[in-house]
Amino acid sequence: MTNAEPTAVPGAPFGAPGTKRPLPSRALVLKIVSALILFGAWEIAGRVPVSLAFPTFLESMGALFRMAVDGTLWTAYAETLQPLAVGVAISAVLGIAIGLWVGLSDFFDWLFSPIFIVMQAAPLAALIPLLVLAYGIGLTSKVLVVCIMAMPVIVLNTAGAVRNTPESMKEMGKAFLASDLSIILKIIIPAASPVIFAGLRLGISAGFIGAILAELKITPTGVGDIITYSRSIADYPSMYAAIFSIILLAVLFLNLLEKTEAVLFKGNQRGYVSD
Amino acid sequence: MDMSQTKTVVVDTVPESAVSTRNISKNYGEVEALRDLSLEFPRGQLISLLGPSGCGKTTLLKIIAGLLEPTSGEVEVNGKTVTGPGPDRAFVFQDFALLPWASVIRNVSFGLEMRGVAKSEREDIAARYIKEVGLGGFENAYPHELSGGMRQRVGLARALSVDAEVLLMDEPFSAVDEQTRRKFQEDLLGLVQNENKTFIFVTHSIEEAVYVSDQIAILLPRPSRVHEIIRPSGFREKGADNIRRDPEYLDIVDQIWASLRTYVE
Ligand SMILES: Nc1ncnc2c1ncn2[C@@H]1O[C@H](COP(=O)(O)OP(=O)(O)O)[C@@H](O)[C@H]1O
Ligand SMILES: [Mg+2]
Numbered sequence: 001m002t003n004a005e006p007t008a009v010p011g012a013p014f015g016a017p018g019t020k021r022p023l024p025s026r027a028l029v030l031k032i033v034s035a036l037i038l039f040g041a042w043e044i045a046g047r048v049p050v051s052l053a054f055p056t057f058l059e060s061m062g063a064l065f066r067m068a069v070d071g072t073l074w075t076a077y078a079e080t081l082q083p084l085a086v087g088v089a090i091s092a093v094l095g096i097a098i099g100l101w102v103g104l105s106d107f108f109d110w111l112f113s114p115i116f117i118v119m120q121a122a123p124l125a126a127l128i129p130l131l132v133l134a135y136g137i138g139l140t141s142k143v144l145v146v147c148i149m150a151m152p153v154i155v156l157n158t159a160g161a162v163r164n165t166p167e168s169m170k171e172m173g174k175a176f177l178a179s180d181l182s183i184i185l186k187i188i189i190p191a192a193s194p195v196i197f198a199g200l201r202l203g204i205s206a207g208f209i210g211a212i213l214a215e216l217k218i219t220p221t222g223v224g225d226i227i228t229y230s231r232s233i234a235d236y237p238s239m240y241a242a243i244f245s246i247i248l249l250a251v252l253f254l255n256l257l258e259k260t261e262a263v264l265f266k267g268n269q270r271g272y273v274s275d
Numbered sequence: 276m277d278m279s280q281t282k283t284v285v286v287d288t289v290p291e292s293a294v295s296t297r298n299i300s301k302n303y304g305e306v307e308a309l310r311d312l313s314l315e316f317p318r319g320q321l322i323s324l325l326g327p328s329g330c331g332k333t334t335l336l337k338i339i340a341g342l343l344e345p346t347s348g349e350v351e352v353n354g355k356t357v358t359g360p361g362p363d364r365a366f367v368f369q370d371f372a373l374l375p376w377a378s379v380i381r382n383v384s385f386g387l388e389m390r391g392v393a394k395s396e397r398e399d400i401a402a403r404y405i406k407e408v409g410l411g412g413f414e415n416a417y418p419h420e421l422s423g424g425m426r427q428r429v430g431l432a433r434a435l436s437v438d439a440e441v442l443l444m445d446e447p448f449s450a451v452d453e454q455t456r457r458k459f460q461e462d463l464l465g466l467v468q469n470e471n472k473t474f475i476f477v478t479h480s481i482e483e484a485v486y487v488s489d490q491i492a493i494l495l496p497r498p499s500r501v502h503e504i505i506r507p508s509g510f511r512e513k514g515a516d517n518i519r520r521d522p523e524y525l526d527i528v529d530q531i532w533a534s535l536r537t538y539v540e
Contacts, residue, residue, distance in 0.1 A: 172372035175340055175360050176386035176437065186388075190376050265376060 055237040064241035072226065073245065079222030080246075083139055084211035087146025088204055095151045095203060096196060099158025103192075104184070109159065120152035124210070128217045142214040149210030150203040157199025161192030190265060197261045201254055208250040292351075293318040293441055293473035294339060299348035301334050308334045310498040311348070316441075321467045321474040323484040325531070326494035326502075327538050332477040333369075335494075336443050339475065340366050352441060362390065365439035369446040371426045373418040379405060380414040382429050386437035397436075404432040408462075424455035435466075441473045448483065456483070461515045463487050481531045485524055493531060495538055502534060 039057045046056030055063075067073040098116075101108045128145065135141045165188045173183040189196075215224020223242050230238035294316035301309040308331040316322050324332045337343040339350050341360040350357040352364065365386065373382050380401050387397035405414055408428040418426055427447055434442055448456045464487060467474055478484050484491045485507055495502040510521035518524050 166372075168368060168370050168372045169374065171337075171342055172366070172368060172385075173389075174342055175364075175366040176389050176433070177360055177362065178389045182389060186385075187374065190374070193376075 053236050055240055059237040060240040063237035076222045076226050083142035083146050087143045088207045091147050091150035091154055091203055095154030096158050099155040103159035103162025116152040116155045119148055137219045141218055145214040146207045146210040150207035154199045154203035158196045161195035162188055165191045193265045292316055295351045297349050299345045302346045314492055318473050320489035321476055322490045323476045323478055323488040325484040325491050330494045330496035331499040333445055336445050336477050340364055340443050363439055364441045365434035365437050367430050367434045367444040367447045371430045375418050378415050379429050383432045383436055400436050404436045408432045424451040443475050445477045460487050481528050485527050
């Protein structure tokens with residue numbers, strides 16, 4: 001008798017210990033298949049063509065390769081990544097901190113929630129001229145655009161998740177003598193983490209949009225510059241290559257975030273006890 | 276001031292009761308959940324709080340746990356007034372209240388972790404209680420992989436592992452199936468005999484209360500009060516299998532039903 005084999009417990013049936021989740025490699029295969037279908041559709045649409053301004057997938061990839069080789073792409077990203085990285089980092093750290101605070105205290109909820117609800121609803125394009133007026137056309141304005149896009153959903157998700165921590169879990173913590181800090185660290189944050197991470201994913205995607213929007217609307221720099229410039233000279237493959245590269249970067253980054261969550265909060269993929 | 280309660284003589288040695296509640300009242304806004312409730316919980320016994328739902332059983336148990344403040348009155352545990360949760364009491368929750376992201380062994384050692392016990396030591400202790408409640412081999416399983424009965428065993432092991440003198444159990448078996456419940460009740464009798472602890476056990480099941488209790492406090496609603504205290508005595512030694520057939524057991528079940536039936540719509 002090895003200890004690893006669960007022993008039968010009288011009166012406590014144990015359902016199907018042999019059931020397996022789908023293998024990760026199968027998920028990977030599915031991702032690749034759906035990507036191939038998407039690219040295939042793009043190629044066909046480009047060949048028909050849907051519009052003269054719509055290049056084929058292969059043309060776009062050719063342009064992407066060219067820009068990667070001659071270095072345009074890398075200099076562009078060196079520019080674009082600055083407001084993006086700074087803005088996303090600020091939004092994530094500050095957003096989660098403020099969200100925890102708002103979720104834990106009715107006073108801060110009253111104080112901050114309206115700001116972020118308004119921020120989320122505000123038409124950003126209309127705010128950009130105001131930002132430029134106040135902060136100029138430099139990095140500050142662009143970082144702010146990224147933050148305005150990314151932060152509200154992070155704050156509101158975090159606050160909501162914190163507020164929805166099951167009362168009985170907090171009560172359990174108190175009954176077993178957890179300090180307020182332990183209740184926050186060992187119960188509230190792990191319980192809220194799936195929704196916090198969902199907020200982070202949405203916020204970071206919005207941050208990517210914000211970074212490009214800033215470069216299109218404030219001053220054309222970086223990837224935004226490639227898009228604007230190649231459109232003005234009708235080099236559509238380059239334009240789509242730039243758009244494709246930013247989407248690719250966002251997808252890769254979100255996958256990295258998912259992996260981080262899986263490492264930090266192992267229980268999250270294990271499903272939740274619902275009853 | 277309410278003077279209807281006769282005061283007992285103050286004893287300055289260790290009191291007979293592990294827990295006493297004195298003139299507890301609790302209002303939730305307009306709702307009067309408990310009014311002037313006094314009860315003694317003798318050391319080493321299992322005392323049930325039995326009554327229809329909504330009569331304030333959970334409220335009383337949480338006040339004893341220190342999770343709720345009474346509107347007036349006080350609770351003493353070993354002669355000391357309760358001001359909040361303490362190491363002398365542990366709680367078993369009706370809905371188990373397990374941490375879904377934590378393995379069985381981490382759930383069971385949670386109370387020890389909060390008491391600052393070192394990791395290796397608390398896992399040793401937790402592993403021992405996991406075996407004791409019959410979950411050996413499931414140390415690294417997660418709550419969602421367990422049946423309801425097994426989850427409550429985890430909750431029980433967590434409460435036992437902190438070695439509190441008083442165990443507060445809020446309808447611990449109400450969310451498990453009938454067969455598992457019977458097994459739990461038998462195990463509970465063993466636990467009361469072997470562990471030198473005081474058990475305060477909330478239930479709405481008459482049979483369950485009569486089966487497991489040394490004393491049954493029957494609570495009635497509107498206004499909430501202790502209707503009577505019943506001390507089953509004759510059948511405890513007859514063995515787990517014979518209790519349910521014992522005439523005294525059946526009589527007490529009938530008697531309790533007679534006093535409760537008018538309160539059940
Ligand atoms: N947090 C609360 N707020 C308002 N009323 C409550 C609250 N908790 C319990 N009550 C009320 O107090 C009464 C007693 O509740 P409870 O102690 O849960 O009863 P029991 O456990 O016996 O079913 C019920 O009428 C219930 O509606
Ligand atoms: Mg209850």
